[in-house]
Amino acid sequence: MQRHGAILFRGFPLATPSDFEAFAEAMSPGLYGQYGDLPKKEEGKNIYRSTPYPEQKMILFHNESSHLASWPRKQWFFCELPSQTGGATPLVDTREMVRRMPKELAEKFDRTGLQYIRTFNEGFDVDWREFFKTEDRAEVEARCRAAGTDFTWFEDGTLQTRTFCHAIVRHPVTGERVFFNQVQLHHPSSLGTAMHDDLINIFGADRLPRNVLYGDGMPIEDEVMGLISELYETCAVRFPWQRGDVVMLDNMLAAHARDPYTGPRKIVVAMGQMMSRDALEAGTELAS
Incomplete structure (x- = not known):
């Protein structure tokens, strides 16, 4: 796991999402079940359906929850049903991204880190009430303060958050530098000109649903994003899903994406071994 960042399990008798959840739970007891961005999988307790995103669009490379105050160190993907064409889950070694x-x-x-901006515009993306699992603004504000996240309420009740995070960190076990972030998912250049202009x-x-800046508040240049995209594709490893496959990855050593696809596709997700930004900055080591 520390060498490659991810492991493919193939040929195991995992027929259902419940089997998969038991499999992941056995390897990492205490799976995380309070993730706000993904819909829960009905057949399990702490597993999720994959991101509801148009099949014809690629989900760009990212490290899960790297823009938040805590994230899963371990993540599992289970292929309940492979798509007819496409639909791979490309993986990238984040150490190689730094090296290249x-x-x-x-x-x-x-030096600067990153500043993630999220605006919970009504009717677009997940609502802040659903994301925070509460309708109490005071509770949302308290949680933002505890996470070191700045927030603004606009006059129409829309919430905007600003979170300051590292872009390159040292892995808590290996000590290696890794490119750990979600710049592709948040930067406006990834939207394409037409959608960007529409939004x-x-x-x-100032109220784009998502944005990311350098930590000092300066925009990340489109040329830089182009280079990052090229590096991700150069480093990407792809394989065709087979029914019953499980991929386990170290979320800090491996970034993942999703290719466009056709036909039905069901990938189930589990997360565990949560890590906080405070623990990372304090140099706390976890078992691998």
């Missing part, structure tokens, strides 16, 4: 990145850019990311027309430049 221009030194000056890596130093800048390391600005609807919400305004």
Whole structure:
């Protein structure tokens, strides 16, 4: 796991999502069951359906919850039903991303970190009440403060959060530098010109549903995002899913994505061994 960042389990007798949950629970007791961005899988307690995102669009590379105050160190994907075509889950070694990145850019990311902006616009993406599992604004504010997240309420009741995170961190077990973030998922350049313009027309430049800046508040250049995208694709490893496959990855050593696909596709997700930003900064080591 520490060498490659991910392991494929194939040929195990896992017929159902419940089998998969028991499999993941046996390897990492105490699976995380309070994730706000993914819908729960009906057949289990702490497993999720994959991201509801258009089949014809790629879900870009990211490390799960790396823009939040805590994230899963371990993550599992179970193929309940492979798609007819496409639908791979590409994996990238985040250590290799740092090694291949221009030194000056890596130093800048390391020095400034990132600032993630999320605006919970009504009717677009998940509602803040659903994400935080409460309708109490005071509770939301308290949780944001505890996580070190800045927040703003607009006059129409829309919530916007700003979270400051590292872009490059040291893995708590191996000590290696890893490119740990969600810049592709949050940067406006990933939307394409037409959608980007539409969202600005609807919400305004300051209220885009998601955005990411350098930690000092300066925009991340489109040219930099182009380079990052090229590096991800250069480093990506792909394989065709087979029914019953399980991939276990170290969420800090491996970034993942999802290719476009056709036909029905069912991938189930589990997460465990939660890690907090405070623990990472304190140098707390976890068992591998």
